[in-house]
Amino acid sequence: MKKMLFLCTGNSCRSQMAEGWGKVLLAGRAEVFSAGTNPGTVDPRAVKVMAEAGVDISGHRSKHVDEFKGQDFDLVVTVCDKARESCPVWFGKAEKLHKSFEDPPFLARDAKTEEEALAHYRRVRDEIKQFVGGML
DSSP, X not given: OEEEEEEXXXXXXXXXXXXXXXXXXXXXXXXXXXXXXXXXXXXXHHHHHHHHTTOOOTTOOOOBGGGGTTOOOSEEEEOSHHHHHTOOGGGTTOEEEEOOOOOHHHHHTTOSSHHHHHHHHHHHHHHHHHHHHTOO
């Protein structure tokens, strides 16, 4: 079974969605984790739109990438440009892949309604699902 880590800056939205999709879509084929280079808290809107799609990430927590230091991964996927730039070198032999997704909180900052804000989250959620579903 492959061991995969999705990495972004805050581990609050995109990498959390990727971990959630990975656990569902790659179940039995991959062990999936997420982390951030500067973690915050899991974004409630990310939790909401994932739940709408039938994936529960409400129990996730933001984790610093250092929590995984010393662990071997087959694949480390950065899902934002900042994380790619600061990706730790200690991942050793892990294959590194970069796929940048737009940042839903940034996109939603000027939304006039909650529904308008959630539309950004849903679009990125669906893009991440398609990407993760095509892995392995």
